[in-house]
Amino acid sequence: MYLLYADESGTAHDPNGTFFVLAGFSIFERQTHWLDHKIEQIASRFDDYFGERGCELHASPMFSGSDGWRQAASVPQRVQAVVDILHLLHHPQTSVRIIASVIETSQIIDKSSIIPLAFQDIAFTFDRSLRNIYSKHHNAQRGMMIFDKSSSERMIQDLSYAAKHIGRDDDKLRNFAEVPVFVDSKASRLIQLADMIAYWIYRYYTAKDVRGFQLIEPYILRYGSERIGLIEHISESSRQSLAQADDKGYPFPSPTR
Numbered sequence: 001m002y003l004l005y006a007d008e009s010g011t012a013h014d015p016n017g018t019f020f021v022l023a024g025f026s027i028f029e030r031q032t033h034w035l036d037h038k039i040e041q042i043a044s045r046f047d048d049y050f051g052e053r054g055c056e057l058h059a060s061p062m063f064s065g066s067d068g069w070r071q072a073a074s075v076p077q078r079v080q081a082v083v084d085i086l087h088l089l090h091h092p093q094t095s096v097r098i099i100a101s102v103i104e105t106s107q108i109i110d111k112s113s114i115i116p117l118a119f120q121d122i123a124f125t126f127d128r129s130l131r132n133i134y135s136k137h138h139n140a141q142r143g144m145m146i147f148d149k150s151s152s153e154r155m156i157q158d159l160s161y162a163a164k165h166i167g168r169d170d171d172k173l174r175n176f177a178e179v180p181v182f183v184d185s186k187a188s189r190l191i192q193l194a195d196m197i198a199y200w201i202y203r204y205y206t207a208k209d210v211r212g213f214q215l216i217e218p219y220i221l222r223y224g225s226e227r228i229g230l231i232e233h234i235s236e237s238s239r240q241s242l243a244q245a246d247d248k249g250y251p252f253p254s255p256t257r
Helices: 029-050 059-064 075-090 111-137 153-165 189-206 211-219 236-244
Strands: 002-009 019-028 097-104 143-148 181-183 230-233
Touching: 002 029, 002 111, 002 189, 019 029, 019 111, 019 189, 029 075, 029 189, 059 075, 059 189, 075 189, 075 211, 097 111, 097 189, 097 211, 111 143, 111 153, 111 230, 143 153, 143 189, 189 211, 189 236
Parallel strands: 002 143, 097 230, 143 181
Antiparallel strands: 002 019, 019 097
């Protein structure tokens, strides 16, 4: 079975918002323990401040220094943790593939359709990846989506049911083992990794900050030469402005050996 851990960044209904991102990563079930263990090792660097209960590796507070992070660690220490977490995507021990829906909210008239659109983007792409595994390797696999708990839980459950039984554009979700599961991000290091991925994709589009995206982009789901894992609903002007994305004068360090 393949699991897709997903989280969101940005606010779908914020009138002052510009982008909404729903993103996550697909991983084979037997690889989750190793990845969880490696992220836990990085989190343990901050035990002196956060204590036995440990810290939640929540990307936005880590970047801004809120929720105790400014007191827990210096900026270089926090940045190094981000780099080391995202560098785990590169490790041969796992085969992580990223799927993300990026929506420029000004392009969507009906704001209530943003979350359904983002969910359908990643759900149908994940389902397609499972079909591709079967067609390429004759290896039948099922999938399950795991989300951070949110106010959208009921909506996503309903969307999942509709996508499986009613479908969209003459297609249905055919390879899901069960409806999406919602967990507390504080209890799941892998949901925290999904949060990290969503946040740094969000910063790429909103702040034109390329640093995290550079570490994420090689692992976006592809099928042959086609990159199918990044679904964009953005204006042409926004697309062109991404050419100006840079490291903001503070390039990321190399990962810890």
